[in-house]
Amino acid sequence: MKTLQNTIKEKLRKSIESKDFTDIEEIYFLLDKALNKPNNLVLCGDAYKYSHPKFYESGTTKIYSYLESRGGRFDATVFYGLQIFLKEFLQGVAITQVELDEAYDYLGTKHGVFGREDVFDKSKFQYIIDAHGGRLPIRIKAVPEGTVVGVKNVLLTIENTDDNCAWLTNFLETLILQIWYPITVATLSREVKKIVKNAFNETSSLPDNIADFVIEFVLNDFGFRGVSSVQSARNGGSAHLVNFRGSDTTIASKLIRDLYNTDSILGLSVPATEHSIMTIKGEDGEVDMMRRVLEQYPTGIVACVSDSFHIFRACKDYWGGELKDLILSRPSEPGNQLVVRPDSGHVLNTLKEVFNILFDRFGFTLNEKGYKVLPPQIRVIQGDGVNLNSIAEVYKLLKDNKISAENIVFGMGGKLLQAEIDRDTQNFATKASFAIVDGELRNVTKSPTEMDENGLLIKSFKKSKQGMLKLIKRNNIFETISSMDEDFDSFEDELVMVFENGVITKEWKFEEIRERAKLTMKLDETELLLFG
Numbered sequence: 001m002k003t004l005q006n007t008i009k010e011k012l013r014k015s016i017e018s019k020d021f022t023d024i025e026e027i028y029f030l031l032d033k034a035l036n037k038p039n040n041l042v043l044c045g046d047a048y049k050y051s052h053p054k055f056y057e058s059g060t061t062k063i064y065s066y067l068e069s070r071g072g073r074f075d076a077t078v079f080y081g082l083q084i085f086l087k088e089f090l091q092g093v094a095i096t097q098v099e100l101d102e103a104y105d106y107l108g109t110k111h112g113v114f115g116r117e118d119v120f121d122k123s124k125f126q127y128i129i130d131a132h133g134g135r136l137p138i139r140i141k142a143v144p145e146g147t148v149v150g151v152k153n154v155l156l157t158i159e160n161t162d163d164n165c166a167w168l169t170n171f172l173e174t175l176i177l178q179i180w181y182p183i184t185v186a187t188l189s190r191e192v193k194k195i196v197k198n199a200f201n202e203t204s205s206l207p208d209n210i211a212d213f214v215i216e217f218v219l220n221d222f223g224f225r226g227v228s229s230v231q232s233a234r235n236g237g238s239a240h241l242v243n244f245r246g247s248d249t250t251i252a253s254k255l256i257r258d259l260y261n262t263d264s265i266l267g268l269s270v271p272a273t274e275h276s277i278m279t280i281k282g283e284d285g286e287v288d289m290m291r292r293v294l295e296q297y298p299t300g301i302v303a304c305v306s307d308s309f310h311i312f313r314a315c316k317d318y319w320g321g322e323l324k325d326l327i328l329s330r331p332s333e334p335g336n337q338l339v340v341r342p343d344s345g346h347v348l349n350t351l352k353e354v355f356n357i358l359f360d361r362f363g364f365t366l367n368e369k370g371y372k373v374l375p376p377q378i379r380v381i382q383g384d385g386v387n388l389n390s391i392a393e394v395y396k397l398l399k400d401n402k403i404s405a406e407n408i409v410f411g412m413g414g415k416l417l418q419a420e421i422d423r424d425t426q427n428f429a430t431k432a433s434f435a436i437v438d439g440e441l442r443n444v445t446k447s448p449t450e451m452d453e454n455g456l457l458i459k460s461f462k463k464s465k466q467g468m469l470k471l472i473k474r475n476n477i478f479e480t481i482s483s484m485d486e487d488f489d490s491f492e493d494e495l496v497m498v499f500e501n502g503v504i505t506k507e508w509k510f511e512e513i514r515e516r517a518k519l520t521m522k523l524d525e526t527e528l529l530l531f532g
Contacts, residue, residue, distance in 0.1 A: 004034050007098045033093055041094050042103035042125055046174045047113055050120045053167040059438035061163035065170055065430055066469050067156040067177070068480075070461060072426035076150045078190050078517050079143045080239050081182025082498065083508060086140075087259050089175055091504050093134040100125050127164055135502025137162035138172065141495040143471055145508045146242060146516030148190070151426065153480045154469045154495070155183075158430075161501055166435070173430045180428035181232070184421050185239035186517070192219050192388055192412070193243045193519055199395040199405035205367035206406060210334075218409045219391075219416075220246035221267070222383055226414030236417040241266045241510075242517050246409070249417075260510035270339075271296075272303035283309045287318045294326050294338065303339040303381055311342045315354055319378070320361025328362070330377040337379045339409070347385045348397050354380060355403055371404035383411030387420065431464040434483070443467045443484060471495050 008030050015021050056063075069077050100122065106112050107120035114120065128134060142156040143149055158176065160169050196218045200211050221240045224233045230251065237252025238260075247253070247267030256266050278289050286308055293304045306314040319327065319340060330336045340358070342350050358380070364372040382394065391410055398405060435442045445466035452458050467482035470493040481488055498506045 002098065003102050004030060004040065004096060004098045005038070008034055029093075030096065030098065033096055036087075036092070037089060037094065039089065040099040040103060041089060041175075042100055043106060044089070044175050045171050047107075049171050049174065050107055050114075052170065053121050053124050056167055057437050060166045060435060061439075062160060062434070062436035063166045063169040063432055064157065064159040064434035064468060065173065065432045066154045066158075066465060067179070067428065067430045068154055068465070069151045069183075070427040070429055071151040072424065074151075074187050074191055074426065076148050076187070077155075077183050077426055078186040078239075078242060079147050079149060079155050079183060080145050080186040080242055080513060080517075081179045081235060082140075082142050082156065082176075083145060083504075084182065084235060084238075084255070084259055085175060085179060086499055086504050090136055090138070090172075090499060090502075092502055094136050094502065095125055095128055095134040097129055100129065124165075124167060128168075131162070131164075132502070136168065136172075137165050137501055138168060138499065139497065139501075140499040141493070141497050143495055144512075144516060146513030147494075148517060149471070149478050153478050154465065154471050157469060157495060159434075170430070170432060177423070177428060177430050180423045180426065181421075182235045182239040183428070184423075184425050185236040185417060186242045187426065188388065188416065188421060189219065189240045189243040190517060190519070192391055195388070195392050195395065196405070197519055199399070203367075203369060203371045203395075203399055203404045204406045205369050205371075205404075211406075214406060216244055217246040217268070219244045220269070220381075220383075220409065220411045221249045221252070221416060222411040222413040223417030224249045224251070227418045232417060237267070240416060242514055243519075248411075256510050260513070261507055262510045264511075266510065270301040270303055272339075272341075273305050275305060275308055275343075278305055278308045286314070287322055290314070290318050290323055291326065294323060294330075298329075299331055299336050301335060301337050301339060303341055305341045305343050307341075307343045307345070311345065311350065312353055312357060315340060315357040316361065320357060324361060327377050328375065332376045334376060337377055339379045339381045341381045341383060343384045347382065347390055348393060351380070351382060351394060351408075352397060352401065355398075355401070355407070367404055369404075371399075371402050372407075373404045374407050380408045381411060382408060383413070386410050386412045387415035427461075429462070429464075433464065433466050434468050443482075 008027060011023055011027050015023060104122050108117060108122055110117055137160055138158060139161050140156065140158045149155060158169055158172065160166050196215055200215060204211055206214065221237050227233050227236060233249050234251050234255040237247060237249035238255045241247060241252060241256065245266060245268050248269050249267060253265045253267040256262060273293060278286055281288055290304060293302055327338050342354055358374060358378065359372060362375050362378055364374055367373050395405060432444045435444050443466040445464050447463045448460040449457055450460040465482060467484040470481050470491055472479055472481055472491040473494060481491060496506050498504060
């Protein structure tokens, strides 16, 4: 089958063999497309959508749709990730002739996915190539990335700019709606940050600027191995970095540098062991490996998994016994800690005992709020069984036992980037709300009547918005209004045009995004009131 990649290889091979490079301009064009947007966009739609051009009335010249979170686990979301999809799928030449021909093999013949020849209308995509050079006649407006918006508000609108391409608006739903993933990860990560900041406010006496810096590294992304793809690790890992700086998902930092206009490396990590290191000399040799950890990294932060054989023995007899003086010989300035990592057992019971042992062996000071703080050379990291709820439970345990939050950091894996989150965590949906058919302006909505668990007929929460939409601020609170509202034209739209006819019209720097999503040390009272 002739794919874009195979076409490039074949053209290059022929040029090299014949030493005729007259086609190099075409080859460069195809190569640029393959390198920057390797996926065939024509094939990036749900199969049923290829039948839609025939279903729309013949005079349909405009379809206008929107994206929202219809509500879910959290009362607000952090809008993030659209720029990834714009750059990797939509900008510039999005469809080439080679890719359309390839797609036809899958969709247009009786041997394709439909088993018939009258579903896929190749001419619709051919028109985009012929009339627009393969660039998409689409306009997208969106809230600036990093903005925290209450649920049930419009976050993005998309519409066709060519009357012949009304079908294209919702064809792109399949791809655009995948933004639910980075939004949900960024939202979850920020919700954890609220819990962390609250714990520091209650139990730590660190100055606000120092606490803010420390908090940047309290939640560390351990999620790469727990997701289903490298793309998920990149996208989700970068979403976490909207809120924190700690991350072992290095490829997320590469995405940010490549796509979000920054030279900085956002995700930072530390040297750390795993069980293959700590068990290589057997149980009797564990303490030797622990000593090696301290000797290899006598300064800076180093983390050591300590439950290979017996976590409490490791804390009492090894870290707090044989190796105690070596640990306390580390510099006392911040950033030189040994970080002890339990990695099994009941999270709360294990941590309580670990802290009891470490306080007994290393001593502690009481901060200004009366909470215990370990010596600056030693801290704890919890990386097993970590999720939003367990972090809150750990902080409650610490508070109940008069232990400051600054003694512990967390590593969160699958529960941050994959497990327990999906599109329905925040009930994301894209729906058409406005259309023009034969010159008639139509407000479009769905309003299902459904049966509940008691067998009663009720109106569904899936009722969609109608008309053209604006996201506005009224009394500093986001609100969605419709062109059906009398005062629609008088309000400024918070949605910004980010894409039009193949061109990204507005790009965001990652530092801007982090600033919009930022929580102050004292949690914003308005946000707490509105969103909980």
